[in-house]
Amino acid sequence: MINFMQITKDTVKYVAALARIELKEEELARLSGQLEGILNFIDKLKEADVSQVSPTSHILTVNNVLRKDELKTSLKPEKVLNNAPHKEGTSFVVPKVI
């Protein structure tokens, strides 16, 4: 029999990796416990009868929101890079990829 807690811990690890968040070991343990409780609670949703409804991803009944193909003033590079942790010229710098 699979230990439910164990699954949740591995799941949390996997999900944290997807979300690019490094968790310390004790965080991982704590979160797993809490999430298990939360998910158990959320499982209540299984009881609802959703056979007659479609999902609501947009609460408004608005459609076809469009803008005209017009140019607007862009930001000046100084403003763009104002908050950059690391920049060179007018580019952002990141660890080399590939």
Next chain:
Amino acid sequence: MSCQKLYKFSAHQLREKLNSREIKSEDILLSLSERIRETESKVKAYVRLNGQNLKFSSQTPAKTDGLLNGIPISIKDNICTEGMPTECCSKILQGFNPPYDATVIRKLKEAGALILETKLNMDEFAFGSSTENSFFGVTHNPWNLACVPGGSSGGSAAAVAADEAIAALGSDTGGSIRQPASFCGVVGLKPTYGRVSRYGLIAFASSLDQIGPLTKDVRDCALVMNVISGYDPMDSTSVNMAVPDYTASLGKDIRGMKFAIPKEYFVEGMDPEIKNIFSEALEQIKKLGATYQEVSLPNTKYAVPVYYIVATAEASSNLSRFDGVQYGLRIGDRGQVAGDRGQSAENRLIDMYNKTRGEGFGEEAKRRIILGTFSLSHGYYDAYYLRALKVRTLIKNDFDAVFKDFDAILAPVSPTAAFKIGEKASDPLKMYLSDIYTISANLAGIPAISVPGGFTKGKLPVGLQILAKPFAEEVIFQVASAYEQATPWYNEEPKL
């Protein structure tokens, strides 16, 4: 000049004084600054104050006839203000200085308001109901400093309650304006979804978020709504509908109006004091000539689970952008030599993301991101996210049905009054459950207000919630105003 205690007044009262030239706007700013210096060490409503002089977007308004001319407005730390730090009270956004103003800020400025540069404390990224999750520390409830002010707009509510702000803006995704308004004895409105532009609001849950006012009285709330509401071409989810003069709804009687009371809200474990206060409020409503009746919102029991899937899923997506590349905190690598620590290039990048986000996000933020990512992940999407969206439809349908026969819904705001700091912090689920009365309005996209409704024996404020159908803020103001004027609550002040 400073003995005038101008900070005590509401915005509309100050407007009158400014119009009659009794005072100048600089007088207000001075008075407010003094008040903040006086009380802030106890309340801690603001962040990054650093003992500096308080700065406003300008000392004098550009125009002379704006609706909020000369009135200082304080802003929650998740609304972008150009040139002023906006950090969502999170370590990961430290130092972030937006290169643009949120639309609501632009509108406030156009109406002559003076924006206070120092922002109001909040739960990090609006994740929380107590303002205990801020990178900058806890805000204290002015009515009882050992208690939370509520959240996530705790700083906004506490500042208004303590007269450290004439009026404030907050945001509400699951109750974050209404619940702190209730805990702090001020007025707080969550507008209809799409009524107020979200452009410039750092997103938590895009389909639930709304910016709204926290004010000393209902008139101020209507006044601020007149300014900040309206269609914004920069926000695809803002609705192109005319904005009525909300102040025209004030002072009307509510004789003959019919109100609905959701029976599912009166559950076990509800604080008996809250129940009593609510019953007394209903009596008052009756005295004003309106009637009320019990109704059912049968899918109420699913509201919290639906919310915690939908909101966290959207949040996990919206917060993906915080990665140390363009702004905020960056840990792990500043772009140096590849292979330093024997890592591959790809690993160094992932490392930067992992460490930045691991350290930059607080625990509640991490919890919600993980929960949200899980709900959207392969294999769980249908059972969790998709299902939650369907149940959301059921919840919305419940409200639609009730509003066919009733003018508004009356309800409590929270199952308890303000709790002690630290009391719920270790049990996230307990905290989530306390959102039960406010969450549904966000899921259904309807407007809802919290107005002061009474006090507990311990002299903690308790709010009364009024909900109406989409774009019926006028009804809300009408009812809120009538109730406010018939009760003594709004005259009470915390002793600081």
Next chain:
Amino acid sequence: MNYEPVIGLEVHVQIKTKSKAFCGCSTEFGAEPNSQVCPVCLGFPGSLPVLNASFLDAAIKVAVALGCQVQEFTKFDRKHYFYPDLPKNYQISQYDLPLALNGFVDIELESGAKRIRVKRVHLEEDAGKLIHADKMSLVDFNRTGMPLLEIVSEPDLYSPQEAYEYLNNLKSILSYLDISDCDMEKGSLRCDANISVRPKGEEKLGIKSELKNLNSFRAVRDSLTYEIERQVGALGVGEKIIQETRLWDDKESKTYSMRSKGEAKDYRYFPDPDLPPFIIKFSKVDEIRKALPELPKEKQVRLMRDFGLSEYDAGILVFSKKDAEYSEDCMRKYPKENKKQVANLLIGPLLSEANNRNCRLVGLDLSAENLLELIDYVDSNKISHLTAKIVLTEMIDTKKKASVIIQEKNLVQISDTSSLNISIEEVIKENDKSVQDFKNGKENALMFLVGQVMKKTKGKANPKILQELLRGRLKDA
């Protein structure tokens, strides 16, 4: 064991609207890094997208031109992955309800026409550019938020050549619509290929590789050729094909595995809550359909009908819209009814010149009038086809008119029989052996003699007339 390849192509087209997909920043190519950006395309906190109406219109145009069914209800979804060139770490794209489905692109093979099905067409935003420096990478977000259409084919392509034809025809159609520069070098047209092999006759698909870094149609064809060999070779020695992404190295002419350890891609698609859905009325699609320009296939059929061209000839001429218009102009202005002369010149020497100079026919800057003047010389037997080719090159190089060049170089050919006869007599006298050879049955000798007369006349003899005269004369010799 005989294997057959199965290929599917994903083409990304950058749409040349004035402003980006979801904001008002310029789409101009080549600006200083991070100078064409705003809070929206930078994904700054608090920013929100609003769809560019012209982008949607262009997408519908493409969908209709490819014979797709434009969906009545379409929406945007968020596609999540972390990468420095993706500011929000999600891309606004379309997942389960794309704009259009079930179209096609027809290609011509030796065996006949083949219809390649287009599975779907959807809208999405582009990512930024990463420039790799010595010890770090630099990010330029000018390209983020540019409007992209993704066109996905079914795995109906069964050879690298088919893939090449598909791309050419697709590009042709897209350029007719004038919604993109379709320039692979500038990145406004990109292609990824999916390829697997399976035993001949097998229905089930094999494990596929995804090929990236294909910077030209030729690279697509070559990489597929290489990959087929690699996969067949691997299977031949009992290896298993792994589903992976492989990069094409053009210099080495090889594909390399881009295998990264870690999770399979989980993009966590969900409907973008910031963008309400779109309902596309039939009337809108119809309006766009009616306003479509004449497409390559239609033009081809029409040129065949109006000018009596063969399917093949017409096909070549319609490949580029501007060239097609130029060619049609030339043929209309040509006074004779039989347009073969013009067509041949266009498809043959003129196209050749264009290819040599790496440009279009219109890029040669040769007016219809000037071209027709040259043709007139040929038609009236004043110069030979061979001479015409030479004059043509000169016309393009110097921009001089045909008449001027022919005059200057004294190229008018000799058709006058009496002067030809003189040269013929001389050659017969001087080449007795060849004359005898011809009389003994050696046809080649005639050509040799023709050559000799040509030499004498400095190439100006009218070859047709010369041959006739020579043959006739030799009979009597």
